[in-house]
Amino acid sequence: MDAMWRKPLLVLGLETSCDETAAAVVRGFPPGPGEILSNVTYSQISEHSPYGGVVPEIAARAHAELLDGIIGTALAEAAIELAAVDAVAATAGPGLIGAVIVGLMSAKALAMAAAKPLIAINHLEAHALSARLCAKLEFPFLLLLISGGHCQILAAERLGEYRRYGATIDDAVGECFDKTAKLLGLPYPGGPEIERWAKRGNPKRYALPRPMLGRDGSDFSFSGLKTAVRQTVANHSPLDGQAKADMAASVQAAIVEVLSDRVRNAMRRFRKSHDGSGPFHFVAAGGVAANCAIRDTLAAVAAGENFVLSVPPIEYCTDNGAMVAWAGVERLAAGLTDGLDAPPRDRWPLEAVRHVESPRA
Ligand code: KG4
Ligand code: ZN
Secondary structure, eight states: OOOSOOSOEEEEEEEOSSSEEEEEEEEEOTTOOOEEEEEEEEEOHHHHGGGTSOOHHHHHHHHHHHHHHHHHHHHHHHTOOGGGOSEEEEEEESSOHHHHHHHHHHHHHHHHHHTOOEEEEEHHHHHHHHHHHHSOOOSOEEEEEESSSOEEEEEEEETTEEEEEEEBSSOOHHHHHHHHHHHTTOOSSHHHHHHHHHTTSOTTSSOOOOTTTTOSSSOBOOHHHHHHHHHHHHHHOSOOHHHHHHHHHHHHHHHHHHHHHHHHHHHHHHHHHSOSOOOEEEEEESGGGGOHHHHHHHHHHHHHTTEEEEOOOHHHHSSOHHHHHHHHHHHHHTTOOBOTTOOOOSOOOGGGSOOOOOOOO
């Protein structure tokens, strides 16, 4: 692909698709890594934790209240004026629609006021490209995206071209962590709590299902596991401290086993459809990739299949502004900008993002 721009690009990125209000300034050029001049994240955990999950209306209101200040801090920490950026990027979906609208409309206002291009970013693409923000990583690579809202495996062929190998047919894996934590009376978000409790638990105490294990392909399913946890907790209630730790360990073990199985199938498919002897690149991103038990097992699976695992540092794995700014850098470098009529979207599959046409053979 011919890059339109040659100099390092400076992009302001806004992220408001769920419960993090975030803004960042990143400078760089593909294939990365980018220079993160600032990365400001306000996590709305305390606003949502009384409800055990994200409440869309509360998220949208909090973004509207906080985003201005966070943008100001991001520019100040980067020691630049808005006039210095090459473009303004914002998550335009998928996500909670009211939350997405706040960030996208702010970006449109800034882009218009400063006469800069707007770049409407697909949140999943931002996660996918976060590995290139953090390290020089060439396409193609295999990506496992595991968060509270998403659970899919895809081949990232080049900017804007992603082939989905599998996805959840019901719940996302992060939801399974969060629901289990709620059933055990642990605070939101549940993933880090389950990981902490699992450390002193017996993963064999409770026999839980491993949905999709051994099946062809790379789809996931977690609703059966969630139901099994609910029934087991109800049958053994009240759970003492050790029982809670054992349940946390048992559910984490089930999740690790399922993820490994699905990822192994995807690696075999990726190897078959890509030339070369490898090693191939495998990226795990999204909040759940912060889990050390999952990371360690995925690294072992990767090694066995001739892949090398890379996981962006935790602050770039969970929702953040820097990954949105970086996705903006990549798109601007390829000449892909958007009009001020770019729509906010609650659903936006990664296969539907715009990309530069393939160069003619
Ligand atoms: O990427 P993210 O910040 O937001 C989106 O959902 O897009 O991911 C949040 C999810 C939550 O479900 C949270 O419980 C989970 O990531 N999570 C973890 C861990 N840290 C965060 N799950 C398992 N283990 C962790 N250490
Ligand atoms: Zn996310």
